[in-house]
Amino acid sequence: MIEFRDVTKTYDGGQPAVDSLTMDIERGKITVFVGPSGCGKTTSLRMINRMVEPTSGRILLDGQDVAEQKAAELRRSMGYVMQSSGLMPHRTVLDNIATVPRLNGVARSTARARAKELLDVVGLAPELGRRYPGQLSGGQQQRVGVARALAADPPVLLMDEPFSAVDPVVRAELQSELIRLQRDLAKTIVFVTHDIDEATILGDRVAVFAVGGRLAQFADPEEILRAPVDDFVAGFVGRDRGFRHLSFQEGEDVTIHPIETIETGRLADPSVTVNSPWTLLVDAEGRPHGWVPEATRESVTSQADAVPGGSLYTRGDSLRRALDASLSSPSGLGVTVDDDGRVVGVVRAAEVFELIEAGRLDRGRANYNTAV
């Protein structure tokens, strides 16, 4: 557990960058610091490992004041990942990952063996270990940065906008990987971002900072979206917060309807006809490949002629995903797949809305019953 106790940081006698911050960061959870630029997120993060010293107040790590620990040792005892991966350009990927264990006195061969394991943990191919950072993509460099931070198996991981320099697709992949990793590792992660979507996807708890280094709200992401404490937080979480909030509503009650499919390999077979306005094209394993509208069936002879599909909904995922799949689908039918990516049917936006409304009524009744 990391405890901030009335911590203030003022640089060069100016306005506080962090103002009287008091909060508890739970062990084994992801706590996200989010807020607009310049509101003191990075300063707060860096005070945990004493890269920045507070002007006043105390920070306790498992009950011990970090000010009483040697700064260099403290820093080495926590993983740190930043926006630019911060890798040493003249060292190979494996040597970069092995840096902290080597500084801690671990033998070179042991440190490199562990580095190889970590490449796999962060989803990188073993041969990338021999390359130099400049020979990797931005997303791969960030994965190496995460591997390096994990190398000494620290209980605490500090992450400062680690995914903000990569494109949105890679960013989403890295976010999913971090969630997957955290399921096994259960580190205490403090993660800085200015992106509220990233904060609500990753955070077990989200701290919204306001300009002037003030902690505006500290709660779980569902609550931040449902009940922002003031106009600042409401403005920051944005106009789409109703839509984002659907991420926290489970979609297991959404009705999955059957859908007519054609295998791509049988497109040229004239005996295969379609009888519905939209037919789904699938590969031999039943994975979706696009849509065939009834009117153009005759001219569709390969996958390239089909209308590309929208996002996919994995059975049981949130209402947000179900709605997005149906709204982004050219047919208006959200393609639903199982965990192996095979089509199991389709969902309809109108029925997702019905579930949202039913949930609202249930919550309204529950509130009424509590009130009377």
Ligand SMILES: Nc1ncnc2c1ncn2[C@@H]1O[C@H](COP(=O)(O)OP(=O)(O)OP(=O)(O)O)[C@@H](O)[C@H]1O
């Ligand atoms: N070394 C420094 N010297 C002087 N002022 C600083 C220093 N580091 C940060 N500041 C100031 O402290 C305030 C908070 O900065 P900080 O980097 O902590 O914010 P942030 O929320 O992480 O911002 P961003 O999202 O832009 O990285 C800003 O006004 C910034 O200009």
